[in-house]
Structure formats: C-alpha cells, structure tokens
Amino acid sequence: MTAEEVARGVDLAGQVALVTGGSSGLGLETVRVLAACGARICVPAIDPLVARAALRGIDGVDVWPLDLIDGVSIKTFATAFLERQSRLDILILNAGVMARPLFRDQxxxxxxxxxxYLGHFRLTALLWPALIAAAKSRVVILSSRGHQICDVDLDDLDFVRRPYDKWMAYGQSKTANALFAVALDTRGRRHGVRAFSVHPGMIMTPGIRHLSRSELDAFDAVAPDGSPIIDPARDMKTVGQGAGTTVWCATAAVLDSIGGVYCENCDVALIEPSEGFGVRPYAINLERAEKLWRASARLTGLDIAIT
Structure with a gap:
C-alpha cells in the first residue's frame, strides 16, 4: 500500500507532527501525506533553504535548523520547539545515513x-514533555532490514576495538533503532506514548548516494539504464509504497493498544525472518533494549524514567 492509500480517511486536523529528514525521499512523501490529512508539521533540516525549496507547495509545514550529529544543535532546536509548541502528536525519526566510510561526531x-540513533535519542528525550502533553502520541523510528546484518555491540558501539565496516556500522545503527522503539514504548505507554520501528523496504532515495554502481548491481536494485527496479514482492518499492508503513504506524487505529514492535508492509513483522522478511529476535529483546538505553543515557546525559 502507498502512504496515500494508508491515510485515506485519516483526519489529523489540530495535530502536530515532526519528521526528521522530511525534505527528501521517504521523509518528504511522509510529510506530504500527513499534511494532506491536516497535520501541522515541523521539518528540521541541516540546510533550511534547501528544505524549504523541496517542501514548497505543501501547506502547514515549518522548517527549522537542526543537525542530528551535533548535540548542541539538537538542544537548541528542542528548546525552540518547546517554546513554540505545547504538544507533539506524531514524531517520525526518519533521517539517516547509509554505508558511509568511517566518520565520527565531535x-x-x-x-x-x-x-x-544517538541524535534521535537526544531529540526524543528533549521533546518528551511535548509527547506526553499530547496525551496520545506516537513515535515512529526508521529501522531497516539492515538490522539483520548484526546486533548492537554494547562493548564497542563506536568501532574503537574492532575493524570498521560500513555495513556493520549501518546494521548496528538500525538494530539500535529497533531496540530504541522497545525501550521507549516501555517508558511511554502509561503516558499514552507508543513507539514503533519500521522497515520501509528497498527504495532508491538520496540515502544511497554513497553506494557504487557495483554495489547497487549486487542488490539487483537498478535496471541497465540506471532506473530503479520496482518489485514489491522482492521488497523493492516506490517512495510512496516505502512511506506506507511509516504512515500506518503513525495513524492506524489498530495500533492504539500496541507498541514497541517492528513493522513492515503495513503490518507487525514476524519474528525469525524468512527469506529476508521479519525481525531478528535480538532487535526486539527487552533486556538488550534496556542495556542500550542505559548506555545512551550515559553518553548523552539524558534519560526518561520508567514510571
């Protein structure tokens, strides 16, 4: 299903949403569909001028500066947001990078x-008062089938002791995002805040810009002319189809009493993947989710208590 099909009949008038990475690819489509449902949307962006140009023509969207790799930038953004907005109904943590050569934050x-992962952890912790104030809110975190590459190495999160591998780094971050949804939902459910992680599918978006043509060919992702291959049966989707599960997790009434789950194809995924689909047990393990949460709280100085 496309995001438009998922959102048919959904009324978000009066609701506030925030979508990181909302000015390109899956995020842009998510913003477009949620705005059409009546939501007021904040899109944080490293370059607000470029983001505003990409979002031109979509009503009800505000663009604010934010760099997720910079803790100071995140705090500045969150402070400004809370000064202007008393509630946050939908938080979609969509921004991300994939398979880049080694780089580090400050x-x-x-x-x-x-x-x-860590930038989104900071952002969510700082925006927690607004999520609670909405009384019934949802956090949707973009994971990926890439989580199947590896678990989180809690003893070497930053590739200090082990050799760096760009795919292992990407896979670890996506497993971390799935675990994030588990731990966040544990903290939020009593306050009406539910969290979900999402695999959107294999979609040709700007996020693949660091992949070589040979890597894309290895995934059988592009036709000889360079155009993307669309074959949903093999998880190769259009941007509209890829955004479908994100919008489903953000709006579907069937999820009102569910949270902390990994979703794909507009459904809760099966555990123990078959032919690539589904979720690895380690990515939804509560004990590992809590260990990662405690490590993240130490690294950031931010926390949300279980109450």
Missing amino acids: EGHEGHFSIN
Missing part, C-alpha cells in the same frame, strides 16, 4: 550510530 561517536 565526541568521537561513530557516524551512523551518532546520526541514525
């Missing part, structure tokens, strides 16, 4: 872990 954290 604190020395490996880049995929820093942007894909």
Whole structure:
C-alpha cells in the first residue's frame, strides 16, 4: 500500500507532527501525506533553504535548523520547539545515513550510530514533555532490514576495538533503532506514548548516494539504464509504497493498544525472518533494549524514567 492509500480517511486536523529528514525521499512523501490529512508539521533540516525549496507547495509545514550529529544543535532546536509548541502528536525519526566510510561526531561517536540513533535519542528525550502533553502520541523510528546484518555491540558501539565496516556500522545503527522503539514504548505507554520501528523496504532515495554502481548491481536494485527496479514482492518499492508503513504506524487505529514492535508492509513483522522478511529476535529483546538505553543515557546525559 502507498502512504496515500494508508491515510485515506485519516483526519489529523489540530495535530502536530515532526519528521526528521522530511525534505527528501521517504521523509518528504511522509510529510506530504500527513499534511494532506491536516497535520501541522515541523521539518528540521541541516540546510533550511534547501528544505524549504523541496517542501514548497505543501501547506502547514515549518522548517527549522537542526543537525542530528551535533548535540548542541539538537538542544537548541528542542528548546525552540518547546517554546513554540505545547504538544507533539506524531514524531517520525526518519533521517539517516547509509554505508558511509568511517566518520565520527565531535565526541568521537561513530557516524551512523551518532546520526541514525544517538541524535534521535537526544531529540526524543528533549521533546518528551511535548509527547506526553499530547496525551496520545506516537513515535515512529526508521529501522531497516539492515538490522539483520548484526546486533548492537554494547562493548564497542563506536568501532574503537574492532575493524570498521560500513555495513556493520549501518546494521548496528538500525538494530539500535529497533531496540530504541522497545525501550521507549516501555517508558511511554502509561503516558499514552507508543513507539514503533519500521522497515520501509528497498527504495532508491538520496540515502544511497554513497553506494557504487557495483554495489547497487549486487542488490539487483537498478535496471541497465540506471532506473530503479520496482518489485514489491522482492521488497523493492516506490517512495510512496516505502512511506506506507511509516504512515500506518503513525495513524492506524489498530495500533492504539500496541507498541514497541517492528513493522513492515503495513503490518507487525514476524519474528525469525524468512527469506529476508521479519525481525531478528535480538532487535526486539527487552533486556538488550534496556542495556542500550542505559548506555545512551550515559553518553548523552539524558534519560526518561520508567514510571
């Protein structure tokens, strides 16, 4: 299903949403569909001018500066947001990077872990008052089938002791995001805050810009002319189809009493993957989710208590 099909009949008038990475690819489509449902949407962006140009023509969207690799930038953004908005109904943590050569943030954290996971952990913790104030809110975190590459190495999150591998770094960050949803939902459910992780599918978006043509050919992802192959049966989707599960997790009434789950194809995924689909048990393990949460709280100085 496409995001438009998922959202048919959904009324988000009066609701506030925030979508990281909302000015390109899956995020842009998510913003477009949620705005059409009546939501007021905040899109944080490293370059607000470029983001505003991409979002031109979509009503009800505000663009604010934010760099997820920079803790100071995240705090500045969150403070400004809370001063202007008393509630946050939908938080979609969509921004991310994939399979880049080794890079680190200013604190020395490996880049995929820093942007894909730790920056979103910081942002969510700082925006927690607004999520609670909405009384009934949802957090949707973009994981990926890439979580099947590896578990989180809690003893070497930043590739200090082990050799760096860009796919292992990407896979670890996506497993971290699935575990994030588990631990966050544990903290939020009593406050009406539910969390979900999502695999959108294999989609040709700007996020693949660091992949070589040979790597894309290895995934059988592009036709000889360079155009993307669309074959949903093999998880190769359009941007509209890829955004479908995100919008489903953000809006579907059937999920009102569910949370902390990994979703794909507009459904809760099966455990123990078959032919690539489904979720690895380690990515939804509560004990590992809590260990990662405690490590993240130590690294950031931010926490949300279980009450």
